[in-house]
Structures are given as structure tokens and as C-alpha cells.
Amino acid sequence: METRRSNLIIIFAVIALSSAAIGEALSSDYYQKTCPDVRKIVCDAVEKKINETAVTIPATIRLFFHDAFITGADASALIALPTEDAEKDSSDNKSLAGDGFDTVIRAKKAVEEACPGVVSCADILALATSCAIELSKGPTYTVELGRYDGLVSKASLVDGNLPGPDFNLDQLLNIFAKHNFTMVDLVALSGAHTVGFCHCSRFADRLYNYNGQIGATDPSFNPAFADQLKIACPANVGPTIAVNLDPYTPVTFDNIFFSNLVQGYGLLTSDAVLYTDTRSRPIVQQFASNQTAFFEAFVTAIEKVGRLDVKTSADGEIRKDCTAFNKH
Ligand code: HEM
Ligand SMILES: *[C@@H]1O[C@H](CO)[C@@H](O)[C@H](O)[C@H]1NC(C)=O
Ligand SMILES: *[C@@H]1O[C@H](CO)[C@@H](O)[C@H](O)[C@H]1NC(C)=O
Ligand SMILES: *[C@@H]1O[C@H](CO)[C@@H](O)[C@H](O)[C@H]1NC(C)=O
Numbered sequence: 175m176e177t178r179r180s181n182l183i184i185i186f187a188v189i190a191l192s193s194a195a196i197g198e199a200l201s202s203d204y205y206q207k208t209c210p211d212v213r214k215i216v217c218d219a220v221e222k223k224i225n226e227t228a229v230t231i232p233a234t235i236r237l238f239f240h241d242a243f244i245t246g247a248d249a250s251a252l253i254a255l256p257t258e259d260a261e262k263d264s265s266d267n268k269s270l271a272g273d274g275f276d277t278v279i280r281a282k283k284a285v286e287e288a289c290p291g292v293v294s295c296a297d298i299l300a301l302a303t304s305c306a307i308e309l310s311k312g313p314t315y316t317v318e319l320g321r322y323d324g325l326v327s328k329a330s331l332v333d334g335n336l337p338g339p340d341f342n343l344d345q346l347l348n349i350f351a352k353h354n355f356t357m358v359d360l361v362a363l364s365g366a367h368t369v370g371f372c373h374c375s376r377f378a379d380r381l382y383n384y385n386g387q388i389g390a391t392d393p394s395f396n397p398a399f400a401d402q403l404k405i406a407c408p409a410n411v412g413p414t415i416a417v418n419l420d421p422y423t424p425v426t427f428d429n430i431f432f433s434n435l436v437q438g439y440g441l442l443t444s445d446a447v448l449y450t451d452t453r454s455r456p457i458v459q460q461f462a463s464n465q466t467a468f469f470e471a472f473v474t475a476i477e478k479v480g481r482l483d484v485k486t487s488a489d490g491e492i493r494k495d496c497t498a499f500n501k502h
């Protein structure tokens with residue numbers, strides 16, 4: 175009798191463990207009982223910060239993308255380690271604006287006051303991204319929730335796993351296909367460059383050293399636009415100088431980015447090729463002429479970003495401080 179009871183307990187324990195290991199699927203009402211107002215709390219914090227600085231919008235969106243592409247949507251990009259070898263310490267980190275990190279830290283503080291210890295930093299970053307997009311007049315979408323925060327953050331995992339601004343279409347398709355993204359996903363997600371900044375160094379070669387030829391300018395630039403860029407970004411300009419990725423509507427999440435590409439106003443090679451390469455050109459043309467089509471494709475793709483390598487209670491935790499692993 176005694177033995178049978180302990181067997182039963184063991185069986186229950188195994189069932190409980192394995193259901194955590196399989197992972198509860200993400201759901202939009204994940205916090206319905208434990209933190210029903212989480213979206214509003216996060217969006218209020220994001221709005222408050224946007225009111226202080228509009229950089230909050232692009233900084234948050236980009237942080238979500240970088241975090242998810244490296245070891246999944248698990249807030250691993252937020253971890254700060256004294257050894258300075260976390261994801262954020264990789265050479266790619268330099269361009270991640272500090273305001274994205276600050277947005278999550280502030281939203282977490284507000285969430286913790288209302289519902290302590292239940293909402294992951296990964297979910298807060300996913301929500302904050304959606305809030306930032308909505309508050310800049312982009313699409314509104316319901317965010318799937320239930321991610322746990324990751325237990326690994328290593329700078330060495332970043333190198334080679336993020337797309338580069340000088341990538342051609344094959345290189346872009348290749349790195350996105352590793353995460354099961356289609357060409358439509360790639361073009362739609364690149365539309366996030368409808369907001370935010372780009373440092374001159376990221377495209378200086380297109381202005382002054384095209385194809386390694388000193389003085390040559392990439393002919394896929396609109397010539398008048400290239401002349402304007404040469405004024406904003408003189409040769410050998412300092413590393414801190416940046417320009418708007420979307421010169422027309424830099425703080426509005428809209429489809430103007432795609433008409434920019436059609437007109438030769440794309441700053442990065444990786445954006446310009448989406449139009450110059452005839453394989454992706456029809457998608458750019460469609461999004462340029464139909465914002466609804468862009469928004470629908472973007473929402474589909476950004477939800478896929480949020481599903482990348484989701485952690486569960488078996489391989490994650492609910493961090494108390496988004497910038498540090500919990501002490502065990
Ligand atoms: C397709 C491949 C991509 C490449 C090669 C790329 C590259 C870049 C580069 C070089 C910058 C400028 C960084 C700087 O100079 O400070 C940038 C900015 C940005 N990227 Fe991307 N990106 C890509 C895809 C994405 C995706 C998928 C998203 C989000 C869904 C995204 C969101 C942003 C945002 C919002 C900014 C502006 C950041 C700011 O102003 O702080 N990017 N990206
Ligand atoms: C942000 O600014 C707008 C316009 O001034 C204001 O209506 C809104 O209440 C502010 N939001 C927050 C959360 O402070
Ligand atoms: C970015 O990475 C460099 C090393 O690659 C490091 O020195 C720097 O402190 C990092 N910056 C931030 C803001 O984490
Ligand atoms: C990749 O995407 C396809 C189509 O959306 C889906 O059927 C498949 O299960 C996905 N594979 C992985 C590994 O996520």
C-alpha cells in the first residue's frame with residue numbers, strides 16, 4: 175500500500191514535469207487570471223517614454239527582433255553580465271539604442287507593482303513592441319503570451335546570426351530561412367525600417383566607395399537623394415552621426431518605406447535590394463501601393479518572430495530584474 179502510494183506520487187510528478195517540458199502553447203489570455211491589465215500597463219509605460227523621446231519606438235522594435243533571432247524570444251538580449259560577454263556585449267550591440275532596454279525595465283517595474291512575479295521580461299518586450307507599433311500608427315495586434323525568460327545570454331552566439339546591412343537578397347533569404355521565414359516575411363519585417371535611425375557608417379560605402387571603387391556612388395540610389403545624403407553624411411563623418419531610415423515619415427509606422435525603395439530612397443543595401451532584385455520587387459510594389467497588405471503581412475511575420483524558440487518553465491524563469499538572471 176505504502177509503495178503504491180509513492181508510485182502514484184512519482185507518476186503525478188512525471189506528468190507535471192513533462193507538461194512543463196512540452197510547454198504550454200502561447201495564448202493571448204495567458205495572464206487573464208494573474209495580470210489581466212498587463213497590456214494596458216505596458217502600453218502606458220511605453221507611451222510615457224515615447225512622450226519623453228520618440229526613439230523609444232524604433233529602439234524597442236529593433237530590440238525585440240535582435241533578441242528573438244538570437245536564442246529565441248526570451249529577453250536574453252537584456253541580460254547584463256559583469257564579465258561583459260552577454261548578447262548585448264556583442265559587436266552588433268553598439269547600434270541597439272539604450273532606450274529599448276529602458277522601455278522594458280520601466281514597463282517591468284510598472285507590471286511588478288500591479289502583479290508581482292508573474293509576467294516574464296520576454297512577454298513585456300513582445301507587448302512593448304506591439305504598443306510601440308500601435309502608438310506610431312502601425313497595425314494593432316493581439317500579442318501571444320506565456321514566454322519564460324531565457325537562462326543563456328552569450329555574445330558569442332550573436333556573431334554571424336544577424337543579417338548585415340550589406341547583405342544581398344540571397345544572403346537575407348538564407349539567414350531568415352534558418353528561422354523558417356519566407357520572402358514575404360522578410361520584406362514585411364524589413365518594413366520596420368519605416369521608423370528609426372541609421373548611422374552614416376552603415377551605408378557610407380554606397381555613397382563613396384561603391385563596389386570598392388573610390389568616389390563611386392551606388393547607381394540604385396536616386397541621384398538627388400544621394401546628393402542630399404552626401405551633405406548629411408560627409409565622407410569620414412564621425413561614428414555617432416545618423417539619419418532617418420525613412421526620410422519622409424520617420425516616426426510613423428506606415429508603408430512609405432516601400433515607396434521609398436521604389437524611388438531609390440533606401441539607405442541600406444539590404445533594403446534597396448528588396449526592390450532591385452526582381453524576385454522580391456513585386457512584394458515591395460504591393461506593399462508600397464497597399465498599406466493594408468503590408469500591415470497584414472507584417473503582423474503575421476512579427477508574430478512568428480515572437481514564437482521563435484519560446485522558453486517554458488522547464489528551461490526558463492520569470493526574471494525579477496530583466497537585466498539579470500534570478501539568483502538560485
Ligand atoms: C532584413 C535584415 C535587416 C538588416 C540588415 C537590418 C539592419 C539594420 C541596421 C544596419 C540598422 C541601423 C542601425 C544603426 O545604424 O544604428 C537598423 C535599424 C533598425 N532596424 Fe533593422 N535590420 C534588418 C531587419 C530588421 C527587422 C526584422 C526589424 C524589426 C522587425 C528591424 C528593426 C529596425 C529598427 C526599428 C531600426 C531603427 C533602430 C533605431 O532607430 O534605434 N530591422 N537595422
Ligand atoms: C503622452 O502625451 C499625450 C499628448 O500630450 C498625452 O495625451 C498623454 O496622456 C501622454 N501619455 C502618458 C502616458 O503620459
Ligand atoms: C557593446 O559591445 C562592446 C564590445 O563589443 C562593449 O565594449 C560595450 O560596452 C557594449 N555596449 C553596450 C551598450 O552594451
Ligand atoms: C515552417 O513553416 C511552415 C509553413 O508555415 C510550417 O508548416 C512548418 O511547421 C514550419 N517549421 C518549423 C520548424 O517551424
Ligand SMILES: *[C@@H]1O[C@H](CO)[C@@H](O)[C@H](O)[C@H]1NC(C)=O
Pocket residue numbers: 464466467470
Ligand atoms: C489591399 O490588401 C488587402 C489585404 O491583402 C486586400 O484585402 C485588398 O483587396 C487590397 N486592396 C487593393 C486595392 O488591392
